[in-house]
Amino acid sequence: MAPAHLPAKVARRHGSAGCRGGSATVGQVSRSVAGACPLDCPDTCAWHIEVDALGRAVSLRGDREHPFTRGALCGKVNRYLDALYAPDRLLHPLRRVGAKGAGQFERISWEEAIELAARGIQRAIDEDGPESVLPYYYAGTMGQVQGWTLGPRLFAALGASKLGTTICSAASTAALTAIHGAKVGLDPEDIAYARLVLIWGGNLLYSNVHQWRFILAAREAGGHIVTIDPLRTATADHSDEHVKLRPGTDGALALGLMRAVLDAGAADRDWLERHAVGWPELEARLREWPPARAAEECGVSLAQLEGLGQRLAATRPAAIRMGLGLQRHGGAGAAVRAISAISAVTGDWRHVGGGVAGNVSDHFPVATTETVYPSDLPRRQARTINMSRLGEALLTVDDPPVRALVVFNANPGASNPAQRQVHEGLARDDLCTVVLEHRLTDTADFADVVLPATMQPEHIDLHTAYGHLYMTWNEPAVAPPGECLPNTEIFRRLARALGLDHPRFFDSDLDIARQLLDTDGCRAAGITLETLRERGWQRTVDYPAGTAPFADGGFPSPSGKVELRSDGLASLGLDPLVGYVPPYEVVDSELAERYPLVLLCPASRFFLNSTFASTPWHLRKAGPLTVHVHPDDAAVRSLEEGEAIVVRNDRGSFEAVVTVDDAAAPGVAFLYKSHWAKLLPGGFNANATTPQRDADMGGSPTFHDNRVEIEPLRVGRRAHGLAAVGAAAPDEV
Numbered sequence: 001m002a003p004a005h006l007p008a009k010v011a012r013r014h015g016s017a018g019c020r021g022g023s024a025t026v027g028q029v030s031r032s033v034a035g036a037c038p039l040d041c042p043d044t045c046a047w048h049i050e051v052d053a054l055g056r057a058v059s060l061r062g063d064r065e066h067p068f069t070r071g072a073l074c075g076k077v078n079r080y081l082d083a084l085y086a087p088d089r090l091l092h093p094l095r096r097v098g099a100k101g102a103g104q105f106e107r108i109s110w111e112e113a114i115e116l117a118a119r120g121i122q123r124a125i126d127e128d129g130p131e132s133v134l135p136y137y138y139a140g141t142m143g144q145v146q147g148w149t150l151g152p153r154l155f156a157a158l159g160a161s162k163l164g165t166t167i168c169s170a171a172s173t174a175a176l177t178a179i180h181g182a183k184v185g186l187d188p189e190d191i192a193y194a195r196l197v198l199i200w201g202g203n204l205l206y207s208n209v210h211q212w213r214f215i216l217a218a219r220e221a222g223g224h225i226v227t228i229d230p231l232r233t234a235t236a237d238h239s240d241e242h243v244k245l246r247p248g249t250d251g252a253l254a255l256g257l258m259r260a261v262l263d264a265g266a267a268d269r270d271w272l273e274r275h276a277v278g279w280p281e282l283e284a285r286l287r288e289w290p291p292a293r294a295a296e297e298c299g300v301s302l303a304q305l306e307g308l309g310q311r312l313a314a315t316r317p318a319a320i321r322m323g324l325g326l327q328r329h330g331g332a333g334a335a336v337r338a339i340s341a342i343s344a345v346t347g348d349w350r351h352v353g354g355g356v357a358g359n360v361s362d363h364f365p366v367a368t369t370e371t372v373y374p375s376d377l378p379r380r381q382a383r384t385i386n387m388s389r390l391g392e393a394l395l396t397v398d399d400p401p402v403r404a405l406v407v408f409n410a411n412p413g414a415s416n417p418a419q420r421q422v423h424e425g426l427a428r429d430d431l432c433t434v435v436l437e438h439r440l441t442d443t444a445d446f447a448d449v450v451l452p453a454t455m456q457p458e459h460i461d462l463h464t465a466y467g468h469l470y471m472t473w474n475e476p477a478v479a480p481p482g483e484c485l486p487n488t489e490i491f492r493r494l495a496r497a498l499g500l501d502h503p504r505f506f507d508s509d510l511d512i513a514r515q516l517l518d519t520d521g522c523r524a525a526g527i528t529l530e531t532l533r534e535r536g537w538q539r540t541v542d543y544p545a546g547t548a549p550f551a552d553g554g555f556p557s558p559s560g561k562v563e564l565r566s567d568g569l570a571s572l573g574l575d576p577l578v579g580y581v582p583p584y585e586v587v588d589s590e591l592a593e594r595y596p597l598v599l600l601c602p603a604s605r606f607f608l609n610s611t612f613a614s615t616p617w618h619l620r621k622a623g624p625l626t627v628h629v630h631p632d633d634a635a636v637r638s639l640e641e642g643e644a645i646v647v648r649n650d651r652g653s654f655e656a657v658v659t660v661d662d663a664a665a666p667g668v669a670f671l672y673k674s675h676w677a678k679l680l681p682g683g684f685n686a687n688a689t690t691p692q693r694d695a696d697m698g699g700s701p702t703f704h705d706n707r708v709e710i711e712p713l714r715v716g717r718r719a720h721g722l723a724a725v726g727a728a729a730p731d732e733v
């Protein structure tokens, strides 16, 4: 394990993203290399890795000059080097020797491994056509180069099934695109200027920690901070007000609040007339949403809803920081639209610090599509498979069936809904599965071939962000261990083995980065590969923080306005007007008889999805898989603090321990995602119960719209393996 406590006396950078020298001996820092945290998180931190004379990374710290992340890393990433040097790091290609899922492998050479993978893919193509090949990937790294470029390019050229990348935020994307034209909005830095902040469906202190500093700045200037969440999270605890609404009813809350603004005479009619489409229709619809109706639907008191409505009517600027938790429900897209509409109704876009900050990644002018599908490379049409329905795709799709699956930057065996189906599908004997990974995950255990991939300090990458407006460069700091290769190089070798010879399959990582940056937007922002490598990070928009870029409209929608009524949605058969779509299982009273508890499963403080879920420090800090149950619900079921339980519904079940608290309302239980299923006593995590059902927009999954029942694990009261490692050592708290 790398000693993480060595003195980090290094030349302070501003400028070179590359190396800074010093005459160091072993263990002493000899150079500092600038990079980016690759994790799927809004914050995309700029970091520096200190490397010793032996070429080992010895410490890691945040870049103090980065305007958004400002030198602090989160607790889990402070221990990133534990994961880099963890004993479970894969160092060599492997071939499966045991049953699928058993995790038994033997070491093979790269030549054999690539040959095996290529043979599996070719056989699927020969027998069932190219659509029987499915690449499966997500944001295990958010790096643009190691992420979704050479792999998708290769598979598109083969004519493989395309992947609908829905698992996280597709409903939010569809809704933001419908209302604003793209994923754009309030600069998250500017929330410091707001005098009212609504933190809506996001647990910032766990999953967007660097945002908090800007919220504190707003509060120090007299701002009022409200968290809207069914759970009393740490974020809610640190806010001035908590709206503890019924899960999945945010759209109704937004309509009730807009109605209150209207009733207070505070709708900004002048701004709406000039910069919105559909206000008269929305105004008419708001007449159907008196605050009392909204309060009842959301399970909040009328006094609280009216109080917040009056505050919203009276306070400018008001900022909304939208998380993604609220859009893991049936009515997700409608909710994101309705919340976004608030800022138009209040005219908040006029003001610095007013408006909605959801996903802001479309402010990054990178040429993703052009890079993945270069014009000189023939591309074949193919069907799309929704990644959130992977279980179904592997078990029931037969036109053609999926015969070869290539997984990278993702761990669907832990992170996907309908986990039993996913595992059953992965266990199919007639499926060839290739997994590019750092460790033997729940998914890799089912692979025919496992290919060891590099981690962030070992490869080049380029990062956009979804929670701030700075592009970041990642320079390799250390040599890859063992035989690990970057994803890109693995795809080059695979292309060659598949007999492909077009030069676009062999572009270098720097070529790809250059292609991504070849846009007018980058030119306007003064970003080139050279400037980015030199400086480490750069702002991606051509206006500074503290600007209200949408004060006079200019949204990237077809009309250039906020589209409260969207023709695009109408053409999809969806309600064109901002409105409310109720959740599915939350409001299903028949289902509630059998499964009385709604189970939420949001971001864990110490894992990043299932990343870090095998690293000892992180695992110890996360503790055993623990379901929080309200005292009333615990009493009815005779559940005692700390006892082993089974959580189940028709889709499956998992084992956990219970803790009794009132963070949620009666009828709502919760736990944090995503322990590795194979490290849990029953072999499944919460996703054994989560539904494979699309939300209203985008084919998004509905992880939090999930009804379950909980009972004590009576069979022999099995002691929970993880409970033993659950207690944190006192010095680590």
Ligand SMILES: Nc1nc2c(c(=O)[nH]1)N[C@H]1C(S)=C(S)[C@@H](COP(=O)(O)OP(=O)(O)OC[C@H]3O[C@@H](n4cnc5c(=O)[nH]c(N)nc54)[C@H](O)[C@@H]3O)O[C@H]1N2
Binding pocket: 040, 041, 042, 168, 200, 201, 202, 203, 204, 206, 207, 208, 228, 229, 230, 231, 233, 246, 247, 248, 249, 250, 322, 323, 324, 325, 326, 327, 328, 329, 600, 601, 602, 603, 604, 605, 606, 607, 608, 609, 673, 704
């Ligand atoms: N530490 C850590 N950070 C992470 C992650 C992680 O796993 N760990 N994951 C990363 C990823 S991939 C993502 S997408 C983001 C996710 O992070 P967030 O955007 O914060 O999303 P969630 O964690 O799903 O849920 C956030 C909050 O929404 C609440 N919520 C659930 N249902 C509803 C609802 O119906 N209405 C409202 N108003 N709130 C609701 C949950 O109780 C939770 O407190 O975080 C990223 N950052």
Ligand SMILES: Nc1nc2c(c(=O)[nH]1)N[C@H]1C(S)=C(S)[C@@H](COP(=O)(O)OP(=O)(O)OC[C@H]3O[C@@H](n4cnc5c(=O)[nH]c(N)nc54)[C@H](O)[C@@H]3O)O[C@H]1N2
Binding pocket: 040, 137, 138, 139, 140, 141, 146, 167, 168, 169, 328, 408, 409, 410, 411, 412, 414, 415, 416, 417, 436, 437, 438, 439, 441, 453, 454, 455, 456, 487, 601, 602, 603, 608, 609, 610, 611, 673, 674, 686, 687, 690, 703
């Ligand atoms: N119950 C429940 N489930 C959820 C959610 C929830 O709220 N509740 N949230 C969902 C959300 S928001 C998301 S985004 C998904 C995330 O689901 P996934 O995208 O599957 O994320 P992880 O489970 O973290 O798996 C990422 C894997 O990528 C690997 N990886 C990282 N970098 C690289 C690389 O450079 N090369 C290669 N080859 N591999 C790499 C890591 O080792 C890790 O195993 O999970 C979803 N699952």
Ligand SMILES: [Mo]
Binding pocket: 040, 167, 168, 169
């Ligand atoms: Mo996500």
